[in-house]
Amino acid sequence: MGSNLIDALFIFMLACFIGFEVIRHVSPLLHTPLMSLTNALDAIAVVGAIVLVGERKSWFATVLGVIAIVAATSNVVGGFFITDRMLKMFKSSRPTKP
């Protein structure tokens, strides 16, 4: 338990640094799609809800879990979908067009 906790803190710390480094290099052009993408990725919280519902430990947990899955899945699907739509619109004037 104790060592797991320390491991988790290390992972969190490293992920924050990676996050800062990676996001810092994202072009401001793409900040809106970036936010919708991170939103979709963040909806990975759905895995926690899936286990909660699947283990069927109490009806209370199942009800909350089902709502949680619905909310998170809508973020996954909607988030990737709209990010893709936005990125498709970004075209350069250089390559194909005369």
Added chain:
Amino acid sequence: MNELAGSQYLIEVIYLIASALFILSLKWMSSPATARHGIWAGEIGMVLAIAGTLLHHGIVDWKWIIIALVLGSGIGIPLGMVQMTAVPQRTALSHAFGALCVTLVGTAEFYLRTPNVPKFMMSVLSMEVILGSLTFTGSLMAAGKLQEILPQRPITYKGQNLVNLGLLGIAVAAAVYLVLHPEARQLFPIMVAIPLVFGVFMVIPIGGADMPTVISLLNSYAGLSAAAMGFVLQNKLLIIAGALDGSSGLILSVIMSKAMNRSFTNVLFGAFGQMQPAAAGGQEARPVHSATAEEAAAILAAANKVVIVPGYGMAVAQAQHKVRELYDILTKKGVEVRFAIHPVAGRMPGHMNVLLAEADIPYDRLVEMDEINGDFPQTDVALVIGANDVTNPAARSDASSPIYGMPILDVDKAHTVMVIKRSMSPGFAGIDNPLYYLDNTLMLFGDAKQFVGAIVRELSGGH
């Protein structure tokens, strides 16, 4: 490592791969050329992670999982199809959904585990639930303001900050008590309910102009609450995804606050729209120069370098496509046209770029503020469409102005400035703009869409 069942190892390996894909996904967002790979990476990681989770040995009930996944997808698809002008409210809504998921799972976990909740577990669980629930209502409020269901004006009252801090204080006190006495289950609903109220109160005093900062901040909270959930569930993938989202939101909020010359605390506790309309009465009717579409077209046609400065007013007038036509016709005439994008143009970070990209304006023509500001002295015409405060030279020179110190686009340094504006009434923040009275400024009075359309007609008919 503890003894893991075979399937458990497999799940951990799948999560490891998904984590790498998530990081790559964000890395590829660094440029529009690779950004779409980023979506693939993210999607593959997501599908892998969800499929892997279904291998979890404890799962006995599939029916509700499948029903919920299908239902969620059904809601997600229309949410992915909204118009580009509605992306900010959609984003706020998705922050609310993400936070809802985290809060509900946290609540369920508490009632399953109490009274045997170790202190550290209870601390992160409290953080998860408090951040989650305040993000839930805060984001709903932000979405309501952006959708204009709720008034965009900041609503303030005396002692507001005290009330808000007091509420947060009670929630934190409840959390501390629960950490020490995790069997006090009757306290848990308080710890959920109070941040829900706090979320509403937190966004009420924030005006429309500050929305980009607020959305970014809520994004960060949503990420951190998900990371806290990862600690509770001992799920490393969730910790990583939450940390990535949290740091992304934090970076964007810092960029947004800098662009508004405000500190975080100022955004949260300042209620910008509440500012006194700058030194009222100081400006009596000063003369301005105005021009017709015909004159504006002639000046544009004679220019070598034109910089268009779009603001949210352009999007409100739905003038993007007319602006694209103007860009096309000027480019055809050999005029170099670029767009100057202020970081807070639009209602969320980067929003203006999306709106212009939607109108088929090539992204390499969209230039950030810091990059283009040095070029204004060599610019023949700066055409301001629906932007106001971000072009206000008082931010540079007038220490008494409420926006003093805010970084602006130096359009006043261009040889000629043209401003399309409905009338001389001051902008959203109620601050007068000295730009309009300069000798090299021409005011083009009218609706942005119609006026740009008239210029385009002049340019195409004339030659």
